[in-house]
Amino acid sequence: MRDWTLKREWIYGWLLLLPAMVFLFAFTHVPAVTTLINSFFSTPRGRRPAKFLGLANYDRMLNDPVFWKVLWNNLWFALGTIPVSIGLAILMALWVNEKLAGRGFVRMAYFTPTVLPLIAVANIWLFFYTPGFGLFDQLFGALFGTAHTNWLGNQATALNAVMVVTIWKEAGFFMIFYLAALQAIPVSLKEAAEIEGAGRWTVFWKITFPLLMPTTLFVSVNAVINSFRLVDHIFILTDGGPDNASSLLLFYIYETAFRYWETGYAATLTVALLVLLSALAIGQFFFFDRKVHYK
Amino acid sequence: MSRPAFSLDRILNTSAAWALGLLWILPLAYAVWTAIHPAAFEARFVLTAPLTLENFVKAWQAAPFARYFLNTFLLVTMILACQFFLGTLAAYAFARFRFPGRSVLFALVLLQLLVMPDILIVENYKTMRMLDLVDTIPAIALPYIASGFGIFLLRQTFMTVPKELDEAARVEGASFMGILWKVYIPLAKPTYLAYGLVSVSHHWNNFLWPLIVTNSVETRPVTVGLSIFSAIDSGIEWSVINAATLMTSGPLLIAFLLFQRQFVQSFMRAGIK
Amino acid sequence: MLKSTLLKAVAATALSFSTWASAQAVDLQFYFPVAVGGKAAETIQGLTDAYAKAHPDVNIDAVYAGSYQDTVAKAITASRGGNPPQLSVILSTDMFTLIDEDLIIPFDDYLTSDEDKKWIAGFYPAFMENSQTGGKTYGIPFQRSTPVLYWNKEAFKEAGLDPEKAPATWDEMVEYGKKLVKKDASGNVTQWGVRIPSSGFPYWLFQGLAIENGVTLANAEGNKTNFDDPKVVEALQYLVDLSTKDKVMAPGIIEWGATPKAFFEGQTAMMWTSTGNLTNVRDNAPFDFGVGMLPKKMQRGAPTGGGNFYLFKGASDEQTKAAVEFVKWITAPEQSAKWTMATGYVAPRPETWETDTMKKYAEGFPQVLVARDQLEFAKAELSTYQNQRVVKIFNDALAAAITGKETPEAALKAAQAQADAILAEYR
Numbered sequence: 001m002r003d004w005t006l007k008r009e010w011i012y013g014w015l016l017l018l019p020a021m022v023f024l025f026a027f028t029h030v031p032a033v034t035t036l037i038n039s040f041f042s043t044p045r046g047r048r049p050a051k052f053l054g055l056a057n058y059d060r061m062l063n064d065p066v067f068w069k070v071l072w073n074n075l076w077f078a079l080g081t082i083p084v085s086i087g088l089a090i091l092m093a094l095w096v097n098e099k100l101a102g103r104g105f106v107r108m109a110y111f112t113p114t115v116l117p118l119i120a121v122a123n124i125w126l127f128f129y130t131p132g133f134g135l136f137d138q139l140f141g142a143l144f145g146t147a148h149t150n151w152l153g154n155q156a157t158a159l160n161a162v163m164v165v166t167i168w169k170e171a172g173f174f175m176i177f178y179l180a181a182l183q184a185i186p187v188s189l190k191e192a193a194e195i196e197g198a199g200r201w202t203v204f205w206k207i208t209f210p211l212l213m214p215t216t217l218f219v220s221v222n223a224v225i226n227s228f229r230l231v232d233h234i235f236i237l238t239d240g241g242p243d244n245a246s247s248l249l250l251f252y253i254y255e256t257a258f259r260y261w262e263t264g265y266a267a268t269l270t271v272a273l274l275v276l277l278s279a280l281a282i283g284q285f286f287f288f289d290r291k292v293h294y295k
Numbered sequence: 296m297s298r299p300a301f302s303l304d305r306i307l308n309t310s311a312a313w314a315l316g317l318l319w320i321l322p323l324a325y326a327v328w329t330a331i332h333p334a335a336f337e338a339r340f341v342l343t344a345p346l347t348l349e350n351f352v353k354a355w356q357a358a359p360f361a362r363y364f365l366n367t368f369l370l371v372t373m374i375l376a377c378q379f380f381l382g383t384l385a386a387y388a389f390a391r392f393r394f395p396g397r398s399v400l401f402a403l404v405l406l407q408l409l410v411m412p413d414i415l416i417v418e419n420y421k422t423m424r425m426l427d428l429v430d431t432i433p434a435i436a437l438p439y440i441a442s443g444f445g446i447f448l449l450r451q452t453f454m455t456v457p458k459e460l461d462e463a464a465r466v467e468g469a470s471f472m473g474i475l476w477k478v479y480i481p482l483a484k485p486t487y488l489a490y491g492l493v494s495v496s497h498h499w500n501n502f503l504w505p506l507i508v509t510n511s512v513e514t515r516p517v518t519v520g521l522s523i524f525s526a527i528d529s530g531i532e533w534s535v536i537n538a539a540t541l542m543t544s545g546p547l548l549i550a551f552l553l554f555q556r557q558f559v560q561s562f563m564r565a566g567i568k
Numbered sequence: 569m570l571k572s573t574l575l576k577a578v579a580a581t582a583l584s585f586s587t588w589a590s591a592q593a594v595d596l597q598f599y600f601p602v603a604v605g606g607k608a609a610e611t612i613q614g615l616t617d618a619y620a621k622a623h624p625d626v627n628i629d630a631v632y633a634g635s636y637q638d639t640v641a642k643a644i645t646a647s648r649g650g651n652p653p654q655l656s657v658i659l660s661t662d663m664f665t666l667i668d669e670d671l672i673i674p675f676d677d678y679l680t681s682d683e684d685k686k687w688i689a690g691f692y693p694a695f696m697e698n699s700q701t702g703g704k705t706y707g708i709p710f711q712r713s714t715p716v717l718y719w720n721k722e723a724f725k726e727a728g729l730d731p732e733k734a735p736a737t738w739d740e741m742v743e744y745g746k747k748l749v750k751k752d753a754s755g756n757v758t759q760w761g762v763r764i765p766s767s768g769f770p771y772w773l774f775q776g777l778a779i780e781n782g783v784t785l786a787n788a789e790g791n792k793t794n795f796d797d798p799k800v801v802e803a804l805q806y807l808v809d810l811s812t813k814d815k816v817m818a819p820g821i822i823e824w825g826a827t828p829k830a831f832f833e834g835q836t837a838m839m840w841t842s843t844g845n846l847t848n849v850r851d852n853a854p855f856d857f858g859v860g861m862l863p864k865k866m867q868r869g870a871p872t873g874g875g876n877f878y879l880f881k882g883a884s885d886e887q888t889k890a891a892v893e894f895v896k897w898i899t900a901p902e903q904s905a906k907w908t909m910a911t912g913y914v915a916p917r918p919e920t921w922e923t924d925t926m927k928k929y930a931e932g933f934p935q936v937l938v939a940r941d942q943l944e945f946a947k948a949e950l951s952t953y954q955n956q957r958v959v960k961i962f963n964d965a966l967a968a969a970i971t972g973k974e975t976p977e978a979a980l981k982a983a984q985a986q987a988d989a990i991l992a993e994y995r
Binding site: 277 | 547
Binding site: 066141146154155238241242243258259261262 | 766768
């Protein structure tokens with residue numbers, strides 16, 4: 001009898017999982033494996049079929065200065081955007097969670113990036129950054145009399161300008177998660193601490209921040225992934241330029257596959273991206289000391 | 296607790312919050328400004344600028360935004376419905392059933408948090424070509440409908456459902472699907488709402504994959520339509536582009552404004568924290 | 569009763585006759601991109617409808633496929649999936665890519681009579697350079713453009729220059745530019761002399777400079793580039809100097825899309841951009857403007873740009889014949905004139921400019937003639953095998969020099985080496 005129920009439970013479990021697993025395999029696991037396989041082959045073109053190249057694509061990647069450039073760009077991009085957008089998200093959530101004059105407006109303002117498509121907003125930021133008649137130049141010119149600045153057309157500033165747009169987008173989105181977490185913290189906890197004479201700063205670091213830790217883990221995993229995934233605005237702002245100064249790994253993969261039609265090499269670059277993401281994920285688990293257990 | 300310091304602190308906080316708020320709303324404010332003024336005032340911010348609705352008319356005539364909007368709506372609905380359906384079944388299996396291969400399969404699900412379909416564009420494009428689905432709305436949706444994130448989130452919620460409720464329903468003779476429907480799903484409502492929000496906002500704004508896999512008016516979502524519309528050789532017309540942006544983001548924007556409190560609360564209850 | 573039966577019978581016969589007729593008709597599918605605003609898509613649709621009306625034996629299905637890049641992607645994808653269009657408008661520079669992918673066939677097999685040969689010879693030679701290779705014609709020019717120089721007549725007057733005269737030489741452009749630069753009290757520039765946009769596809773306008781300096785960037789076979797030719801280096805040095813030495817142009821990469829707006833806002837007195845912008849500038853410039861040819865160094869010069877008609881493999885003989893007939897019709901003077909007036913593209917055949925419609929149009933808007941007259945000096949747009957990659961390498965080199973990261977010489981040397989590595993297998 002017991003054996004029988006056990007078996008039935010197995011079948012139920014498998015059947016329930018089946019539809020989701022089919023799609024997961026079809027569009028995630030299988031393509032990941034074929035990407036790996038294709039990374040060892042040349043790109044089929046016209047009458048020439050794909051040919052086994054061994055490690056030639058990898059050799060090419062390691063000697064490809066553009067690959068190294070976009071890789072470093074991407075690391076700097078992640079390093080620059082993740083902590084800042086998380087920090088700002090916490091700050092925004094703290095403010096909006098308090099009784100603030102005009103809280104409704106401020107909250108709405110912080111919400112806007114979640115609603116406006118990045119691709120559309122990129123056009124607006126493009127105007128902000130435009131030298132001369134762009135908003136920033138008009139503003140800074142009127143306030144400080146500074147000269148025109150070509151934010152997007154300069155190797156030193158292009159990537160940073162793109163990062164600012166990303167931070168704008170990400171902080172607004174993450175703020176929602178922190179706001180929810182803050183509202184779940186009992187007010188009595190904070191009040192008790194304040195009565196004991198703890199300053200706001202202490203309350204934040206000793207009580208609020210630790211309680212936000214699970215959210216921070218969740219958000220930072222998302223932030224890391226997004227920093228390798230979010231390239232929409234690059235299409236409008238800089239198209240990766242000047243001289244790849246603002247190009248990121250996924251953007252380069254897109255260019256390689258869908259502009260140069262080199263799917264073999266694009267597969268190799270994708271493998272590099274996957275390896276990088278896995279390394280970061282493992283690193284993150286250790287960094288957060290497995291504070292949240294997934295099982 | 297010195298009072299004056301506290302209120303100074305308060306003033307500082309309020310003004311900082313407002314400063315950041317103004318900065319954050321700047322793109323939206325600029326979109327509204329350009330959309331309701333003639334193109335000559337795109338870069339001139341004078342209060343006497345004449346008002347006009349012409350940009351909306353122009354945008355509406357220049358590209359089939361109604362169709363793009365419908366495509367996006369269909370796409371988002373399709374993705375969300377499938378994600379809920381597949382995610383619920385899978386999460387239920389992981390939360391309440393024991394079977395061989397469970398932890399391996401769960402690890403494979405979690406792997407998708409890392410190896411997102413967005414990264415596998417090249418291979419997924421080949422798959423779509425093989426299935427003869429390129430340039431269809433299902434092709435945009437398919438890679439996303441089994442979501443590792445959704446399954447994980449629902450599983451976490453289902454795990455918090457007290458075993459007693461489950462057993463009581465079983466005693467009353469409910470089938471295992473009946474239990475899912477009557478006990479688990481109602482208790483997980485906030486999770487569905489919160490996850491739905493993330494999913495809708497993500498896919499409403501998604502660009503790269505739809506850009507690759509669509510190439511006709513009948514399938515293009517709003518984001519791709521906007522990018523094509525703005526990427527013409529003859530210079531950027533901010534006023535018209537922004538009018539188009541406002542038209543297409545308007546419904547989502549209004550929904551957000553109306554329901555923001557509910558969203559935050561459902562997040563809180565969903566345990567995404 | 570009898571009458572209605574009779575009517576039904578007639579209707580049934582008519583219906584079956586028309587189905588029979590359409591069964592005999594040739595089906596054509598044709599993809600087209602739209603790269604300029606305005607009524608381009610509508611005009612093409614209108615023209616194909618008119619053609620279908622006049623030729624009931626052809627069913628023509630015009631598919632708007634998005635940007636140029638979307639269109640080529642769609643055509644390649646559909647062909648690989650065994651469902652190619654019979655005809656498509658794609659960038660003239662994609663010719664080698666399409667040949668390499670084995671997707672297109674030359675027009676020659678369908679243009680055998682003397683009359684046909686005359687027809688081919690009736691296109692501007694500058695447009696044919698990107699359309700023929702190895703003695704075969706793969707592309708028929710259709711939506712083609714070329715860059716020209718626009719100038720603000722009021723700014724010229726203010727600077728004490730002749731408002732009716734554009735700079736004719738490189739040196740003149742610098743000289744004029746210096747007079748046109750305006751600064752505010754704190755020494756910041758409020759009006760630049762000239763603006764040559766360099767975002768996205770800097771190679772195109774730069775090619776104008778290279779041709780003027782008497783050098784072509786790639787050979788006609790599309791398998792060898794001349795990026796490190798001293799004359800190319802000199803042209804790039806001139807471009808870089810405009811910002812760094814002569815200080816008549818804003819430094820850094822200059823956005824293509826924002827250029828017309830900068831011109832309208834009076835932030836630059838001259839700009840280089842496509843003739844495709846003519847209508848836009850006419851409608852929005854709040855001042856009198858002139859249109860001139862690009863200035864010369866050793867000679868006048870400009871690249872061409874835009875799209876050609878291509879015949880795709882996999883069509884039946886009847887379909888291809890019908891497609892060729894359609895191409896002949898749509899490039900004929902009357903249709904071509906309509907197309908040019910609606911979009912600003914340069915009509916690709918001299919005879920179009922001789923029609924009364926075009927003459928009248930040019931009388932009221934003489935600026936349109938500049939692009940036509942410049943065609944005499946125009947050369948093929950940079951196009952090679954693996955075009956996108958080679959061009960990207962070149963663009964990166966230009967960007968590196970413009971942003972001052974590398975000297976023109978070093979940047980171009982490196983680009984040439986990379987291009988050589990890619991193109992070696994096509995020699």
